Amino acid sequence: MNQEERIAAARAVAEAAARDAGRYAKQRFLSEYTVQEKDEFGDLVTDVDVHAERIILDAIRASFPDDAIRSEETGWSGVEGDWLWLVDPLDGTNNFAIGLPAFGVAVTLLYRREPVVGVVYESMTDRLYSATAGQGASCNGVPLAAPAIDPEKPLRKRTVGWIQGHQVQKEPGAMRLKAMLDETCKRTLRLWAPALLWTMLARGQLDGVVLYDSEGDDLYAGLLIAREAGAAVLRFDGTPFAGMEEHPYLIAGRGDAAAQLIELANRARGE
Known part of the structure; x- marks a missing residue:
């Protein structure tokens, strides 16, 4: 074939x-x-x-x-x-x-x-x-098809998913970014089932997903589904994510949510 x-x-x-x-x-x-x-x-x-x-x-x-x-x-x-x-x-x-x-x-x-x-x-x-x-x-x-959202919608009205690798634990950088998400967004959801968070993004029940150093067998299926449904999947530096990475740091979102979350991640890192 x-x-x-x-x-x-x-x-x-x-x-x-x-x-x-x-x-x-x-x-x-x-x-x-x-x-x-x-x-x-x-x-x-x-x-x-x-x-x-x-x-x-x-x-x-x-x-x-x-x-x-x-x-x-x-x-x-x-x-x-x-x-x-x-x-x-x-x-x-x-x-x-x-x-x-x-x-x-x-x-x-x-x-x-x-x-x-x-x-x-x-x-x-x-x-x-x-x-x-x-x-x-x-x-x-x-x-x-991830539904379109108001590009002017601020983070305080957005719900985002949080995914972190097992090895991250209480790493200060991760905890700082997670705290800023909790303070800034309407809600930050950590589901303990990462693939399901990606499907929630794909069907429009989340505005974005922030993934902190979490490469694993549960990552790429949900990521592909979200991307094929229209969500942007970017690295923390704003470049499109492709392939596989051993230590991925990703932001995905619909509409302008990804850009807003990248800006927040940069602030969390002092950039």
């Missing part, structure tokens, strides 16, 4: 696998499951993560056995090459573990380090978000 056909087939596989894994997690929600800490920061993993991951990896390997995969729980597998899958089988594990119904699945396919397919499945609402680079985004098959 040619590249276009391959990407279309990959999107279908990703959508089906994400839905199957997400529905499994919903079935297990509020039931008994094993929980373990997996790092020094107290991040959690459950047996549900492991089984959901197996559902997705089996589906990918059945259709694309030679592709490389980087997955949240098992790490790297497959053959390194042009194609790379990123899998977060339970985005929002901490929410899941404490009984908070805000979690989902994120699956991305990258070609030469550029996301070309992004799928996010929100388990509790049965929303399947999907995007192909250059072809737009959809939710349950309905095209998504």
Whole structure:
């Protein structure tokens, strides 16, 4: 098959696998499951993560056995090459573990380090978000377009999402910027399920997202969906974000929100 056909087939596989894994997690929600800490920061993993991951990896390997995969729980597998899958089988594990119904699945396919397919499945609402680079985004098959907003709308009337990497913890720069967002914006939302924040931006329920040093398997699917829905995704210096970065610092927004948030980030850094 040619590249276009391959990407279309990959999107279908990703959508089906994400839905199957997400529905499994919903079935297990509020039931008994094993929980373990997996790092020094107290991040959690459950047996549900492991089984959901197996559902997705089996589906990918059945259709694309030679592709490389980087997955949240098992790490790297497959053959390194042009194609790379990123899998977060339970985005929002901490929410899941404490009984908070805000979690989902994120699956991305990258070609030469550029996301070309992004799928996010929100388990509790049965929303399947999907995007192909250059072809737009959809939710349950309905095209998504982040609605236009008043360019004169000040930050004090805007709601933004906050995402930070596990390793950031209480880093002074992050805490300073987060405090300025809390003081300046109408509301700053930290959901503990980053992929879902990106989908909220895509459907217009957030004005912007600020991401502070958070590269991971949950990033690129939601980012692609938001971008294909019309949101700008920029680095803190205002340049367009592309590819993959080990330590991304990003601002995304609709309308003029991104520019306002970049100005705020620069003030937080004393620039």
